[in-house]
Each structure stands twice: as structure tokens, then as C-alpha cells.
Amino acid sequence: QVHLVESGGGSVQAGGSLRLSCAASGYTYSRHHMLGWFRQAPGKEREGVAAIDGTGRSAYAASVKGRFTISKDSGENILLLQMNSLKPEDTAMYYCAADLSPPQEVDGWLREHSSSNRGYWGQGTQVTVSS
Numbered sequence: 646q647v648h649l650v651e652s653g654g655g656s657v658q659a660g661g662s663l664r665l666s667c668a669a670s671g672y673t674y675s676r677h678h679m680l681g682w683f684r685q686a687p688g689k690e691r692e693g694v695a696a697i698d699g700t701g702r703s704a705y706a707a708s709v710k711g712r713f714t715i716s717k718d719s720g721e722n723i724l725l726l727q728m729n730s731l732k733p734e735d736t737a738m739y740y741c742a743a744d745l746s747p748p749q750e751v752d753g754w755l756r757e758h759s760s761s762n763r764g765y766w767g768q769g770t771q772v773t774v775s776s
Contacts, residue, residue: 654770667724667741679747684737693755738769
């Protein structure tokens with residue numbers, strides 16, 4: 646059974662930084678897998694934030710490009726999201742996801758997976774950015 650556990654969320658002021666972590670258990674990362682971060686703000690649909698494939702190729706939502714960086718420590722089965730220059734509109738619950746059989750490449754997967762129940766999802770970590 647795969648479990649994903651997010652941590653690192655919190656409350657920061659605009660312009661601050663946070664680093665989210667997602668620890669995976671019951672799972673061995675493979676180059677065929679896709680990993681990503683998604684978020685959902687109150688009253689809004691879940692949206693893709695960043696994703697990374699087995700080759701290390703990454704994709705980002707336009708709203709976070711240049712501010713957020715996704716990376717993974719395959720040896721430790723940990724997915725990271727470094728978030729800099731945070732804005733109030735980044736406030737949301739952040740979820741990590743793992744897809745063992747992604748049907749798309751990283752860009753398409755980031756767009757499509759937010760509405761999918763395929764694969765595995767963590768319970769989320771709250772990020773609150775105040776102005």
C-alpha cells in the first residue's frame with residue numbers, strides 16, 4: 646500500500662518562502678512514474694502546481710513558474726517543492742501525487758491529473774500566505 650505524507654506547510658507573509666516535502670512509503674520510485682504537487686483553495690477546483698518525470702523533466706503552472714522549484718530525492722523517496730516569493734493567492738491546501746502509469750508526458754499530466762482519481766494522493770498540507 647502506497648502512502649504519501651506531506652509536510653512543511655504553514656503561515657508566512659507575502660514574499661516569504663516555504664519548503665514542502667512529500668514522503669512516500671510502500672513505494673519504490675521508477676523512471677516510468679510521475680510525481681507532482683497540486684493545490685486547492687477554498688471554493689476553487691484543484692489545480693496542478695508542478696510535476697516531475699523519471700528523467701527529471703519538470704513542468705510548472707504559469708502562476709508559479711520562476712518562484713517554485715520541484716525536485717526529488719529518489720534514494721529517500723521524497724518529493725520536494727521549494728516555494729519562494731509567496732503571494733496571498735498561493736494560499737491553498739497542497740497535495741502531492743504519484744502516478745505509476747501516467748498516460749501523458751509531464752506537461753499534459755500536470756494539466757490533466759488534477760481532475761483524476763488515478764494513482765495516489767497525500768492528505769495535504771496547508772499553506773497560508775498573508776499580505
